[in-house]
Amino acid sequence: DQQVKQNSPSLSVQEGRISILNCDYTNSMFDYFLWYKKYPAEGPTFLISISSIKDKNEDGRFTVFLNKSAKHLSLHIVPSQPGDSAVYFCAASLGSTLGRLYFGRGTQLTVWP
Amino acid sequence: DTAVSQTPKYLVTQMGNDKSIKCEQNLGHDTMYWYKQDSKKFLKIMFSYNNKELIINETVPNRFSPKSPDKAHLNLHINSLELGDSAVYFCASSHAGTGKGKNIQYFGAGTRLSVL
Numbered sequence: 001d002q003q004v005k006q007n008s009p010s011l012s013v014q015e016g017r018i019s020i021l022n023c024d025y026t027n028s029m030f031d032y033f034l035w036y037k038k039y040p041a042e043g044p045t046f047l048i049s050i051s052s053i054k055d056k057n058e059d060g061r062f063t064v065f066l067n068k069s070a071k072h073l074s075l076h077i078v079p080s081q082p083g084d085s086a087v088y089f090c091a092a093s094l095g096s097t098l099g100r101l102y103f104g105r106g107t108q109l110t111v112w113p
Numbered sequence: 114d115t116a117v118s119q120t121p122k123y124l125v126t127q128m129g130n131d132k133s134i135k136c137e138q139n140l141g142h143d144t145m146y147w148y149k150q151d152s153k154k155f156l157k158i159m160f161s162y163n164n165k166e167l168i169i170n171e172t173v174p175n176r177f178s179p180k181s182p183d184k185a186h187l188n189l190h191i192n193s194l195e196l197g198d199s200a201v202y203f204c205a206s207s208h209a210g211t212g213k214g215k216n217i218q219y220f221g222a223g224t225r226l227s228v229l
Contacts, residue, residue: 002155032216043117043203043220044156089156093216099144099207100169101218103156 003027004092006104015113019077023090023104026071030092034101035064035075038087047088048075080111116140119204119221126194127229134189134224136204144168145187146218147179148203156203162187194228201225 005024013019021035031052036044050057050064050073057064063076077084090104119136126132138145146169147159161169162181176192187206191198205218 034217036220041222043205043222046217046219049217087154099146099161099163099216099218100158101216105153105155 002104003030004090004102004104006088006090006107008107009105010108010110012110012112013080015082015111016079019075019080019084019109019111021075021077021088021090021107021109023073023075024071025073025092025102027092027094027102028068028071029094030102032093033064033066033073034091034093035062036089036091036103037084038089038106044089077109080109082111082113085109085111115221117204117206117219117221119202119224121224122222123225123227125227125229128194128196130194131190131192132194132226133191134202134204134226136187136189136221138185138204138206138219140206140219142206142208142219143184144207145181145184146205146207147187147189148205148220150201150203150223152200160187160189191226194226196228199226199228 003026034049035047037047038044048059048062066073087106089106091101117138144163146161159173160179165181178190181187201223203223204221207218
C-alpha cells in the first residue's frame with residue numbers, strides 16, 4: 001500500500017512560469033516531508049523539506065507547502081528553468097521509525113524554453 | 114569527492130549467479146540504506162543499518178544479504194539471481210540516530226542490475 005502518492009506522472013511547464021508538483025499522503029503520523037530531485041543515471045538529491053509543525057518552507061526558487069488537514073503537500077518552483085527538468089520525488093518519514101522514508105513514485109517535470 | 118559512492122554502476126549477469134554491490138559514504142553518517150527502484154519507478158527500502166546494526170529489514174528474499182563492516186560501508190550480496198531482481202539499486206546514508214524525524218538521506222548514483 002502506497003502511503004505517499006504522486007498522482008501526476010508528468011508535468012510540462014514553460015520556462016519562467018511556475019511549476020507546481022503535488023503529493024498526497026495517508027498516514028497522519030508522518031512528521032517530516034522531503035522533496036528529492038533526480039536526473040537520469042543519477043541518484044535522488046535532496047531539494048527541500050518541511051516539518052509537520054510548519055505549513056511553508058522556502059529556499060530560493062523552491063517553496064514547499066503543507067496542508068495537514070488535507071494530507072497534501074506541494075512543491076512550487078518559480079521561475080521554472082530548463083535545468084529543473086527532472087523527476088521529483090516526494091517522501092515522508094515517521095520520527096518513531098529510525099530512518100525510514102516512504103517515497104511517492106515521482107513526477108517527471110519538463111521545462112521547455 | 115563523491116559523498117555516497119556505489120560500485121559497480123552497471124551489472125549484467127546470468128540467472129543463478131551470485132553478485133555483490135558495494136557502497137561507501139564519507140559523510141560521517143551513522144545510518145545507511147539500500148533501496149530498490151523497480152520498473153514502475155517506485156523507490157522501496159530494503160534494508161537499513163544504524164552503527165552497523167540492522168534496524169530495517171523489509172520483506173526481502175533471504176537471497177539478499179546486507180553486510181556492514183563499519184559505519185562507512187554497507188554492501189549488498191545477492192545469491193542465486195533471478196530475472197525479477199533486475200532493477201536499479203540505490204545506497205543512501207543519513208544521520209538518523211537522532212530519531213527526531215528529520216532524516217535527510219543522501220543517495221549514491223545507483224547500480225543498474227540486469228539479470229539475463
